[in-house]
Amino acid sequence: MNIIIVGCGQVGQHLAEQLIKDKNNVTVIDKSYDNLKSLTDRIDAMGIVGNGASQVTLAEADIENADLLIAVTNSDELNLLCCTIAKKCSNCQVIARVRSHVYNNESDFLKTELGLAMVINPDYVAAQEIARILRSPSAISIETFGKGKVELLKYKLPDDSAIIGMSVKDVMMKYKSDILFATIERGDKAYIAKGDFIFNARDVVSIISSLEASQSFFKKLGSKNQSVKSTMIVGAGEIAHYLCDEIKKSKMSIKVIERDMARCDDISSTFPHVTVVHGDTTSHELMAEEGINKAGAFLALSDSDEENMIISMHAKEKSGAKIITKISRMDYDSVANRLGLDTVIYPKTIISDMILRYVRSANNTRGSNMETLYNVIPGEVEASEFFIRKPSEIVGVPISKLRFKKNVLIAAILRNGEVIMPRGYDTIEMGDSVVIVSKVTGLRDITDIIE
Amino acid sequence: MNHKMIRYTLGVILSFEAVFLLIPIITALCYGEWDALFATLLTAAICLAISLPFIAKQPKTTEVFAKEGFVIVSLSWIVLSFFGCLPFFFSRSIPNFIDAFFETVSGFTTTGSSIIPSVEDMPKSMLIWRSFTHWIGGMGVLVFVMAILPLSGAQNMHIMRAESPGPTVSKLVPRVKKTASILYLIYIALTVLMFFMLVFDPGITVFEAINTAMATAGTGGFGFRNDSMFSMSSYVQIIVTVFMLLFSLNFNSYYLILKGKIRDAFNTEIIVFLCIVVSAIAIITADVYLNNSLVSPSGEAINGSFGNVLKHVSFNVGSIISTTGFGTVDFQHWSALSHFILIMLMFCGACAGSTGGGFKVSRIVILFKAMLREFGNLIHPNQVKKVSIDDKPLDNSAVHSVLTYLTTYVFIFFGSLLLLFVGESVFNPGAVDPSANFMTNFTAVTACFNNIGPGLEAVGPTQNFAHFSPVGKLILSFDMLAGRLELFPMLILFTPSTWKK
Numbered sequence: 001m002n003i004i005i006v007g008c009g010q011v012g013q014h015l016a017e018q019l020i021k022d023k024n025n026v027t028v029i030d031k032s033y034d035n036l037k038s039l040t041d042r043i044d045a046m047g048i049v050g051n052g053a054s055q056v057t058l059a060e061a062d063i064e065n066a067d068l069l070i071a072v073t074n075s076d077e078l079n080l081l082c083c084t085i086a087k088k089c090s091n092c093q094v095i096a097r098v099r100s101h102v103y104n105n106e107s108d109f110l111k112t113e114l115g116l117a118m119v120i121n122p123d124y125v126a127a128q129e130i131a132r133i134l135r136s137p138s139a140i141s142i143e144t145f146g147k148g149k150v151e152l153l154k155y156k157l158p159d160d161s162a163i164i165g166m167s168v169k170d171v172m173m174k175y176k177s178d179i180l181f182a183t184i185e186r187g188d189k190a191y192i193a194k195g196d197f198i199f200n201a202r203d204v205v206s207i208i209s210s211l212e213a214s215q216s217f218f219k220k221l222g223s224k225n226q227s228v229k230s231t232m233i234v235g236a237g238e239i240a241h242y243l244c245d246e247i248k249k250s251k252m253s254i255k256v257i258e259r260d261m262a263r264c265d266d267i268s269s270t271f272p273h274v275t276v277v278h279g280d281t282t283s284h285e286l287m288a289e290e291g292i293n294k295a296g297a298f299l300a301l302s303d304s305d306e307e308n309m310i311i312s313m314h315a316k317e318k319s320g321a322k323i324i325t326k327i328s329r330m331d332y333d334s335v336a337n338r339l340g341l342d343t344v345i346y347p348k349t350i351i352s353d354m355i356l357r358y359v360r361s362a363n364n365t366r367g368s369n370m371e372t373l374y375n376v377i378p379g380e381v382e383a384s385e386f387f388i389r390k391p392s393e394i395v396g397v398p399i400s401k402l403r404f405k406k407n408v409l410i411a412a413i414l415r416n417g418e419v420i421m422p423r424g425y426d427t428i429e430m431g432d433s434v435v436i437v438s439k440v441t442g443l444r445d446i447t448d449i450i451e
Numbered sequence: 452m453n454h455k456m457i458r459y460t461l462g463v464i465l466s467f468e469a470v471f472l473l474i475p476i477i478t479a480l481c482y483g484e485w486d487a488l489f490a491t492l493l494t495a496a497i498c499l500a501i502s503l504p505f506i507a508k509q510p511k512t513t514e515v516f517a518k519e520g521f522v523i524v525s526l527s528w529i530v531l532s533f534f535g536c537l538p539f540f541f542s543r544s545i546p547n548f549i550d551a552f553f554e555t556v557s558g559f560t561t562t563g564s565s566i567i568p569s570v571e572d573m574p575k576s577m578l579i580w581r582s583f584t585h586w587i588g589g590m591g592v593l594v595f596v597m598a599i600l601p602l603s604g605a606q607n608m609h610i611m612r613a614e615s616p617g618p619t620v621s622k623l624v625p626r627v628k629k630t631a632s633i634l635y636l637i638y639i640a641l642t643v644l645m646f647f648m649l650v651f652d653p654g655i656t657v658f659e660a661i662n663t664a665m666a667t668a669g670t671g672g673f674g675f676r677n678d679s680m681f682s683m684s685s686y687v688q689i690i691v692t693v694f695m696l697l698f699s700l701n702f703n704s705y706y707l708i709l710k711g712k713i714r715d716a717f718n719t720e721i722i723v724f725l726c727i728v729v730s731a732i733a734i735i736t737a738d739v740y741l742n743n744s745l746v747s748p749s750g751e752a753i754n755g756s757f758g759n760v761l762k763h764v765s766f767n768v769g770s771i772i773s774t775t776g777f778g779t780v781d782f783q784h785w786s787a788l789s790h791f792i793l794i795m796l797m798f799c800g801a802c803a804g805s806t807g808g809g810f811k812v813s814r815i816v817i818l819f820k821a822m823l824r825e826f827g828n829l830i831h832p833n834q835v836k837k838v839s840i841d842d843k844p845l846d847n848s849a850v851h852s853v854l855t856y857l858t859t860y861v862f863i864f865f866g867s868l869l870l871l872f873v874g875e876s877v878f879n880p881g882a883v884d885p886s887a888n889f890m891t892n893f894t895a896v897t898a899c900f901n902n903i904g905p906g907l908e909a910v911g912p913t914q915n916f917a918h919f920s921p922v923g924k925l926i927l928s929f930d931m932l933a934g935r936l937e938l939f940p941m942l943i944l945f946t947p948s949t950w951k952k
Contacts, residue, residue: 002625025625033846040608041517046625062624 002066006052006082007073008035014352027061053081063089072097093117122347127242134228137322140343143374145385150412154206169195177217178421179209182437190377192407208411210419228296234281235302236263244271297322383437386446400424407439408449455510462505464527469498479576487574490541520609525940532556544577549921556928558584560935563672563776563904566917581673582665589669589806590638598631613940623706637705642668645694654684667694670807672776672904678748679778692769699773699801718841720813735789736764746784748913772796774808776904778912808902817853868896879920883909900930
């Protein structure tokens with residue numbers, strides 16, 4: 001696909017990098033020559049200096065032959081304008097990143113009236129993800145496949161976990177749960193879970209299973225996995241707004257601490273049932289006074305990444321709450337992993353994954369039969385869902401008879417609304433949806449997984 | 452430094468050279484030139500034997516940064532020239548190794564300076580190899596490889612930038628590989644078009660038409676007749692004139708024309724280039740016509756009618772500014788004014804992004820505008836003004852890099868000129884008439900550094916470079932490579948910090 005990205009910030013650069021790995025042709029437009037130069041020195045994209053909302057600049061980027069324009073500049077209005085003008089110049093698809101909750105509420109109107117394929121709001125999707133985790137706090141992150149039937153959840157082994165020292169095979173034998181271990185992250189390294197892999201403390205394990213199976217597995221492990229009852233949120237920004245809105249129907253009690261008075265006013269008038277505390281968010285006394293030790297979950301959602309990391313570590317020390325930390329920068333992930341935080345939410349990674357998923361499914365019509373795609377470990381391991389439409393050499397053959405590429409795993413098969421955790425004797429049939437976990441990125445067809 | 456990747460790329464280049472050698476091999480078979488056939492086959496075998504161990508395994512890390520890009524390009528060109536000269540040497544058509552090396556460097560860099568006194572005595576297969584080195588050197592060997600192979604993943608742009616002439620090298624389309632293919636397709640199409648226009652003429656053989664097309668396309672200028680283009684028909688001379696000028700325009704413009712953006716194609720650089728060509732032709736034509744100084748290569752005065760003068764002057768002006776170096780009449784007999792204009796044209800050179808050499812018109816335009824801005828700053832010290840070309844503001848760093856280029860250009864020019872004077876007076880005293888010594892050396896360096904071919908006096912259009920000492924030939928070979936690769940890739944090879952770990 002020919003793709004134009006307007007805005008060469010972190011999200012723009014990350015997208016360009018990933019899209020080129022998937023063999024798309026990428027042109028990036030930005031106002032800054034320096035930003036573009038550092039990007040085009042690194043990757044095989046074309047850079048054009050200019051205003052992405054200008055028709056001349058877009059023509060220079062060959063908008064007539066573009067299939068998709070993605071506007072991810074800092075300004076919502078510029079993004080929307082870029083998309084509108086691009087739509088007038090050609091019949092390409094357009095995606096806009098929009099942050100303000102004003103536009104978020106109107107996203108359906110924008111989509112239909114301006115012809116946008118996607119309006120994505122990083123804060124909104126981050127809030128949705130947080131809400132999912134609050135409902136199932138053992139996981140550090142949760143993705144869903146097959147219309148929500150299959151979950152991919154990441155779980156960090158606590159120091160006293162019963163399965164430490166056991167191999168994947170032994171755990172499967174002992175607990176007899178219908179789950180599948182997909183990947184293991186240890187430090188900066190990622191592994192595909194093979195039968196003889198031995199679990200260590202603090203490994204981050206990703207598990208693929210149905211909703212019920214994972215719940216029962218955690219129960220057998222003796223890990224608590226009930227919904228959180230009370231939540232303490234630091235920072236009343238956009239994410240906090242969306243989150244309060246997401247979870248207001250549940251009976252969870254919410255307490256928000258915010259330094260800025262205007263923001264306190266804002267959130268307390270919008271959500272009367274939320275307890276809003278005005279004060280220094282980094283103060284230990286204030287947190288103790290507000291009962292951090294009794295909170296079920298602690299969410300660090302302030303604007304500063306550094307502050308979020310520090311107060312999360314403090315909270316972890318002071319309470320047994322589920323800690324969720326928001327980090328805006330994309331390049332902090334290895335540092336954040338080493339800090340021993342529970343769950344880290346990267347809004348920027350989430351939205352660039354959503355766009356990548358869209359692009360791959362748009363490529364769908366031209367040869368790829370991928371339905372959805374998730375970055376299990378960004379840049380390393382992907383989980384992708386394929387729908388089997390046509391017969392091929394893998395259909396009808398027992399899985400144990402297939403010669404897979406290295407580091408490829410069939411994680412789940414969905415047949416007639418039922419989840420099958422594949423064993424050696426299972427087969428893939430026409431009409432199935434198959435979830436593949438692989439270290440090979442850029443899979444386009446189900447047949448790409450075999451030698 | 453990614454040494455593995457450098458070695459791998461050099462291996463790839465060598466194996467490509469072995470493939471290129473098929474052209475002289477086939478020619479030698481056709482004409483029954485067994486000595487030359489043996490020499491080329493032996494060279495091809497050597498190239499393959501050396502390259503195979505290097506390309507057996509692609510290195511794991513294919514990352515190439517700017518530094519590696521420069522090193523890869525300059526080493527590739529040295530390796531290409533070294534192995535490319537072996538057929539001449541093995542077949543004894545050029546018995547001296549340094550001479551053969553000089554001739555091949557002159558070929559790949561599209562200079563066209565020759566040490567061969569009588570090209571008509573050369574085997575046909577060697578002549579076509581010389582012309583082919585022009586053709587592949589014109590657009591760039593690594594660009595050619597890139598158009599075919601996915602050379603090093605994402606960072607090919609560094610290599611392309613290092614090999615392609617011009618202050619800023621931009622992509623036509625998002626992918627480097629596609630850009631390289633488009634450039635080569637345009638190049639091949641123009642070459643083939645020229646070939647077909649040439650073979651119309653009954654006075655030119657198919658073999659000569661192929662050679663002329665390749666040598667013109669690369670703006671090289673190796674001839675295959677002792678009088679270069681003089682004995683060709685007027686039709687051929689005019690076709691060559693037009694195509695020399697066409698090949699010295701920026702190839703991006705051809706792409707824009709193909710895309711229907713004709714107005715964008717005629718940018719400032721091309722307009723300035725055409726103005727220079729027209730005014731140079733006007734002045735020299737008037738000068739030559741009034742002095743009646745049209746002289747054939749064998750030294751006889753010829754028909755000085757206005758039309759004839761205009762034709763020959765246009766040919767020679769086109770040949771010099773496009774840095775081709777074909778000749779018809781002997782411009783050694785023109786006046787000092789015409790000589791000076793020709794020397795200015797030598798320095799000016801062709802457009803950026805063409806196959807021509809020289810300082811490049813776009814750099815001159817940028818320098819001129821930067822100079823105007825500095826004047827403006829003297830009058831209004833607080834004035835803020837951007838240098839802009841084609842209504843696009845140019846980044847200050849781009850202006851800065853052109854200034855640096857000029858400085859380096861001047862240093863290398865005068866440095867190598869000094870070395871040449873020293874070398875020639877130590878190793879080769881008395882080879883040239885003392886009164887012509889200065890002009891000979893000066894124009895020899897000018898012609899080699901700007902990849903033109905002929906100079907004046909003892910290296911004039913009817914002369915050759917054979918009389919230089921081996922040291923002089925090596926200095927001039929360096930100049931040719933430095934000029935073709937736009938200075939920095941060659942300089943980086945000699946910078947110690949490049950090789951430090």
